Amino acid sequence: MDYKNGSAVTEFILVGISGDWQLQAFFFVTFSLIYGATVLGNILIIVTVATTSTLHSPMYFLLGNLSFLDMCFSTVTTPKMITDLLSAHKSISLWGCMAQMFFMHLFGGAEMTLLIIMAFDRYVAICKPLHYKIIMSHELLNRCIILSWTIGFIHTLSQMVLTVNLPFCGNNIINHIFCDLPLVIKLACVETYTLELLVIADSGLLSFISFILLLVSYTVILVIVRHKSPGRLSKALSTLSAHIIVVTLFFGPCIFIYACPFGIFTSNKTLAVCYTVITPLLNPIIYTLRNQEMKKAMRKLWVQQVSFM
């Protein structure tokens, strides 16, 4: 491609979900409902944790933070995707595209770190219950939250610093539902082999290693519980299985998309919908519907609100 003669690209065209208008209308309604439920559900969790004093413990603070991140993560891609379903000209400006990738990896990286911190929290709670309050102090918790944002920021910056400087001159069609790093990089009119490797290492390998780390730590917790107090195994199993479901749903697609060689899955729209639209809703469902304490607090909050009116 002749880079000097090519006109600079100022916007990208997102192909989006193809199909006749009935299918598009169906996806529009479905995704709108899911997104609405995601925002409402996660806000409900945040408000419940913040206003209920019995939920002022590390696990629920972490849960509140996870809800906040889920909501942000979904908001980066889903509203744009939904409105695109209705418009004929599905474009996104160059800077809109860059911002989308920046925030996706910021919130995604922070969420990955938070999930690891949540596993550590469960390890301390289940395996060292007597020292739980001392180890998981408010100070440590605050530091953990700051750490998760810092890692998310470094993770996204390390990739985006090189991406924003790429020249785009010819092809600007992205066969996807939002701007995703591996696809955008491929459109640049320079050799991007090194950058592609960096993304595989930075996003793919990172999610793969975190996922393995999480599975190992959950296994360690279960083995320790089985040895020390078999009576509590079923409770630990129920808590951890919820975590494992969330972790698998979030990391699974990420690993397929970023770490698979030859980019077989990079433009897989179903996988993309899974982790940007579905997972952020599943977290509140999995954590609240299975958690008696949370349900009790929400009921109480509801009664209080109703009696206020």
Ligand SMILES: *[C@@H]1O[C@H](CO)[C@@H](O)[C@H](O)[C@H]1NC(C)=O
């Ligand atoms: C996030 O965690 C911190 C504890 O470090 C807590 O103070 C804060 O309320 C949490 N945020 C949410 C939205 O629950």
